[in-house]
Amino acid sequence: MSTEAPESPAPAAPEPPVRPRRRRARPLMASVVALAVLLFAAVGGIGWYFAGVAIEVDHSAEYPLSIVDAADGTVTLPREPETERPGEWALVWKDGRALLGPIVGGDEDRVVRKVSSVVSGSLVKGAPAAIDHWMYDGDPERALGLPFESITYPSQVGPMPAWLVPGSTLHGTWVIAVHGRNADKAETLRAMRSVHEMGLPMLSIAYRNDVGAPSSGDRKNHLGDTEWHDVISAMGYARAHGATGVVLYGWSMGGAMAMTALRKDPSFVRGIVLDSPVLDWSATLDKQGDARNLPGFMTDVAKRVLEWRIGIDLTDYDQRRYAPRLRRPVLLYTARDDETVANGPAYTFARKAPPGMVTHISTLGGHTESWNVDPAAYERALKAFLKRVS
Missing domain, CATH: 2.40.10 (Thrombin, subunit H)
Known part of the structure; x- marks a missing residue:
């Protein structure tokens, strides 16, 4: 038996020291997150601002x-x-x-x-x-020489001022005139003489947040989503003072309000006159976003912010959805050079309505300027329509 001791195994070569990995992923991830937060804040800020412009109540005048x-x-x-x-x-x-x-x-x-x-x-x-393009200012007597009465009608937010220009009688069909966003009753003066000549009473209303009218709780413009209640209230005033039916006459946002009032209380409405109406808020906001060079996704963000801020569902104001069920005659004026409201929905609305229900007149001029470019033609169409529905 061997007495030699076994050889010791050769020592293993030393392993290289383990160096800690550089933590690049975390700083990179932090940068991405920070950039995303900044981008989200920027997009959200622009959306908040654009939504704020849409709902701002502004009655200031500009002289360019x-x-x-x-x-x-x-x-x-x-x-x-x-x-x-x-x-x-x-x-x-x-x-x-x-x-x-x-x-x-x-x-x-x-x-x-x-x-x-x-x-x-x-x-x-x-x-x-x-x-x-409103042409006239003041009240119906000073502007047009027409007798009128300053009245108030009850509304959800308090007594609301209006002008009542009497017709040949208070018993029958009334015209309720609804001005546009951030405008006032003077916008309706251009149509007043024609209505008066037809012998119909005309109630030109103020609504919440107008100068001299009660404010909404938040003092914001709700694009007609709450303001239509004031149209219904004005219809109640007319009914209580002899009206047997009404023609709703809306300019711009007033058109959106008139169409909503028609859906809420159709039985008392004899017809609708729409002048450069907002028949789809979403399309109109897209148009205004394009005019401000906003990318489409930013306008979409702004619309979501707007819906959240004032509790509106913009899809409810796409009137094209309701056109096939229209059961009241409509006189529709659109201006070809309208840079404020999207015209496409109005053309589609007229096309989708039952045959003969919409009389669509396309004119030159800009937003709510159909009367200005040809008053005689505008008034002929208006009088013919009022004769048909009153």
């Missing part, structure tokens, strides 16, 4: 033009699309108003228009001014 000269019954203005259009327009400035006549001169930079009358104030060279 400057009067170049005024003499010998004319006024000289910078040549802009709004100053060179034919038709019936007013020129307004801080303390005055003039009704404009036709173009009588000018050059490539300026346009000279006849002044039909100076309603108030004085035309002064250099004064800031604006073209006003």
Whole structure:
């Protein structure tokens, strides 16, 4: 037996020291998260701002033009699309108003228009001014020489002011006029003479958040989603004072309100007149987002924020969904150059309605300017419609 001790195994080669891995993933992940948070905050902030613009109550006036000269019954203005259009327009400035006549001169930079009358104030060279498609201001008597009564009708938020221009009798069909967003009753004056000549009473209403009217609880514009209640209240006033039915007449957002009131209380409505109406808020907000160069996804965020802020369901204001079930005649005016409201839904609404139910008149001009570009044609269509439904 061997007495030699077994050889010790050769020592293993030393392993290289284990170096800790650099923790790159966590800083990278943190950066991604931070960037996502910043992006979300930016998109959310833009959405919040855009939604805020849509629901802001703003009755301030802007005067983007400057009067170049005024003499010998004319006024000289910078040549802009709004100053060179034919038709019936007013020129307004801080303390005055003039009704404009036709173009009588000018050059490539300026346009000279006849002044039909100076309603108030004085035309002064250099004064800031604006073209006003409402034409008239004040009340029905001062603007048009029409007798009227200032009344209040009860509403959910308090006594609401309105003008009542009497017809040949208070017993019969009334016209309830509903102005647009951030406008006031003066927007309805252009239609008032035609309605009066038809012998129909016209109730031109203020609604919540108007100047001189009660405010909503949040002092926000709800795009007609709460304001339509005031239209229903005005219908109740008309019913209580002799009306046997009403024609609802809405401009812009007032059109959205009129259509909602029709759906809520159709039995008392004889017909609807819509002038540049909002027949789909979602499409209109898309149009306004495009005008502000917002990417589509940001406009979508803004719409979701808006729905959350004022509790509105925008899909409920796509009137195309209800067109096939329309059972009341509609007179629809759209302006081809409308830069405020999307026109496409109005064309689709007219197409989807039962045959003969919608009389659609497409005109030149911009938002709610169908009357201005051709008052005679506008009023002929209006009178024919009122005769049909009253």
